[in-house]
Amino acid sequence: MSINIADSIGNDDAELIPNSSFLIPNCPKPELLAPAGNFEKLQAALIYGADAVYFGGKDFSLRAFGDNFTRDEIFQAVDFTHALGKKIYAAVNIFAHNADIDALADYLTFLEGAGVDAVLISDAGVLALAKELTALDIHISTQANVTNWRAAKFFHELGAKRIVLARELTRAEISDIKAHCAAELEIFVHGAMCISYSGRCWLSKFLTGRDANQGACTHSCRWKYRLVEETREGEFFPVGEDTRGAYVMNSKDLCLLPKLADVIQSGVASLKIEGRMKSVNYVAGVVKVYRAAIDAYFADPENFSMRDDWLAELDKVAHRPYTTGFFAGDGLPTEIYDTSKPKRSANFLGIVRNFDGETMTATIEQRGKFERGGRVEFLQPHGDTFTQTIDFMRDANGLEISAAPHAQQLVTIPVTKPVEIWSLMREAL
Template identity: 85%
Template structure:
């Protein structure tokens, strides 16, 4: 069966309302979020019911889509509250709900008209499982991350459901996140959204009679982060990702910063558009890879997609690297005076070189020549969190641009 290639949706994480706005303004076609309960990010900011209504209104005003994650593995005690939450989501007008648990799927089917997306937590790794969920009423399947492109294409050829895959972000060393490590070590259950990321910790071997004597279990002398996964980045294979015929390309990271969301979305937006402008001459641009290297990340991997056995663990450190400091968001721009109003996010001062990363325009850099506070008083630095400052800019700058160093 041949695969019909359509332009895939670019789907971005919305950890809070500001990140949702950034994702959509920087080019995402759709966003996904978690409510205060029932999504697998219990320690994210997450959305209250009031914020969900605001988020749906904002997203739909831009003609884009918004999906709600309700992908915990529910226990009996959760059922009544889940039923109430699903009915609320239906009334709020979200475009789909992400579900892992079959019980929650039946609830959504019985009580609501919500479209159902099966979460990656359900571990769909073959076309029969995809077809089964489709027959149960799921419109879309978010495939397990442990699949090669050949397997994804085969699922596409044998199942009429929409398919979604992860293209960028942190990965679990366990099977698509179905993991008991955190629950075992800390009592906090990853399958209830409370993971402590225990796989990123540093591990040693201890002989039971020699407490306090640690023996390295690392691959070499540098360390022993034996379960620490690299971060996924499928940008180098974006043409092959698109040719696999999936409907939606998902970016991981509801816990990540506004800077992360804006940067990753802008890069993949540009790359997807570039492919569809001219598929035969499509090339990955160095500037896209440079941009992805400016955000905090662990070394990148293509995970399972190519299926060539590339190692996915990084043994020397569990800390993500970072090469750009996020300093503020442009909230306003006055053309006659060439002045930008910045909401501060990191410390900066007069004389410092900064760059402006814009939703659509080119990134430009300049030195901060002067700075005034919201009352018009001249200041030399902006030390307070979310302080409003005005600075002269060398070029017209778009609202929602990020100032970085």
């Protein structure tokens, strides 16, 4: 398999060996925080190794087109998360208007009663409401664009426990903020980026009426643009910085895995993965990689090194070319030069719901069509990924079938190795 990540970020960046003179003794192990776009993704994130998850309710989080959680689902999510001894945070990070205030007050009170561990806030009015009405821990969202220690201190003194820093910061700036501010710091380590300051952008609203700051972004920065002169309707002139087109607005995806040792040594409390709109396959794969890498670092910091299978897994989920963004302060371009489309991921085919060790068969809940004779691989929550061919298939009534075309149908197949419950079956690329 080709490992595109190294190409994307440069071979120097792909070295994970920290400078031993730079090691902070007893550096605390950061939390791994994953997106939970719906209950199934929440389960995947936690089962594959996240310490905490963040979600949006039906209102007031910045993902209006995500599945998001109803109030009943929030109770279910809190119970599931806490039963595993992990944490769950609610995104309430819209920029509120006057008409939102009463409903926000009700929602924040509900969240406290439901038992969420913290709320993510960017708006000063929502922060004031949360402080006045609840004892919820407050995390300042990246939407608040904290880029300096004065701002971090300001929010900390206002009662925020944690600050999610803007993505547009270097390692040195993060360390400086850490040195001046006692609040917990959280940074994004993986996922899509905006060309505007962490989403404070008017592009989508201006072009389509759908406001990114109300959770309705149409990702207009990814579109391919042409120039039209007002009297020449239907004539589209190319817009190009060079022969490949225009790319200033089309950001690569962030991946700080190659900088993980440095990220940990910066002393941040939480490493966040972006992607409440992404698939179960993405959440499970990315969480598993960062879990393994963080644990490997703390098992032996001085001999920590990159593993090819981590990079290969990050290359299998849907993504644009990766960049280490602003973290290294190296000024390398973060835009994509040739396409606005993400790389296709391995098709996600199903979730292992049961494994019978006597018959060496697994029961798969279908998520994408698969057929007898197909080559598949199993991504397991803990064990190694393995590949095999589907030799035969039976439906829930035990009848032999040749294909599984129906969503969520249960299919039993023979497996060549014991397979963990909640493993993801996907096409072998």
